Amino acid sequence: MERESHILVVEDEHRIARVLQLELTHEGYTTTVFHNGFDAWEALQSQSFDLLLLDVMLPGLSGIELVRRVRSRDDSTPIIMLTARDATVDKVTGLDLGANDYMTKPFEIEELLARIRVSLRHAHLAAKPSSSSLLTAGSLRVDTASHEVHVKGNEVSLTNREYTLLCCLLEHQHQVLSREQLLERVWGYDFYGETNIVDVYIRYLRNKIEKPFGSAFIHTVRGAGYMLKESSS
Numbered sequence: 165m166e167r168e169s170h171i172l173v174v175e176d177e178h179r180i181a182r183v184l185q186l187e188l189t190h191e192g193y194t195t196t197v198f199h200n201g202f203d204a205w206e207a208l209q210s211q212s213f214d215l216l217l218l219d220v221m222l223p224g225l226s227g228i229e230l231v232r233r234v235r236s237r238d239d240s241t242p243i244i245m246l247t248a249r250d251a252t253v254d255k256v257t258g259l260d261l262g263a264n265d266y267m268t269k270p271f272e273i274e275e276l277l278a279r280i281r282v283s284l285r286h287a288h289l290a291a292k293p294s295s296s297s298l299l300t301a302g303s304l305r306v307d308t309a310s311h312e313v314h315v316k317g318n319e320v321s322l323t324n325r326e327y328t329l330l331c332c333l334l335e336h337q338h339q340v341l342s343r344e345q346l347l348e349r350v351w352g353y354d355f356y357g358e359t360n361i362v363d364v365y366i367r368y369l370r371n372k373i374e375k376p377f378g379s380a381f382i383h384t385v386r387g388a389g390y391m392l393k394e395s396s397s
């Protein structure tokens with residue numbers, strides 16, 4: 165990291181906000197904390213941050229409203245939402261509006277820190293001009309600048325996670341990547357045996373980039389993992 169990343173924390177529960185600030189500072193991040201949405205929005209008018217950590221239920225402007233306002237003019241700053249356990253609607257709305265990830269409270273601080281690292285790394289890679297290039301395998305084409313994915317000339321819409329998984333496979337074409345490696349690189353932390361989430365996302369990807377086009381890019385290597393290589397079809 166070239167410099168300390170500056171993280172905006174908006175959380176009205178003072179105890180949680182305090183813990184977040186201590187932990188983030190300990191990790192070497194600069195933090196700015198607000199306890200309501202209005203103050204955060206005001207700060208966002210004059211300052212830029214590397215990552216936003218937003219509680220959903222806030223006095224003033226809600227976290228959801230903050231995501232909507234931020235995304236109306238900035239689609240690159242990573243946003244992680246903090247949601248209550250059963251607030252599925254909030255998660256979906258937040259992600260639809262452009263939040264990159266969410267954590268359900270109560271959460272393990274280590275997991276949150278790992279997700280912050282992943283989000284910052286992705287944002288950093290996306291901002292680098294050198295990464296503005298095409299990744300291709302046969303009729304599969306990914307523009308890492310615009311995040312556009314094409315198969316046989318047709319644009320395919322992927323979720324953030326599917327896109328990251330695909331890029332990871334494309335960057336290591338003709339190499340077998342284990343489920344553990346994919347978990348670490350795409351999800352950024354150890355799921356402890358939850359490697360089947362990789363299989364689930366591989367299936368999502370196949371349904372989007374292979375099935376409709378009669379193509380085969382992602383190959384299952386029994387007992388080893390997955391490998392992406394140019395489709396012969």
Ligand code: CA
Binds near residue numbers: 220221222
């Ligand atoms: Ca709250």
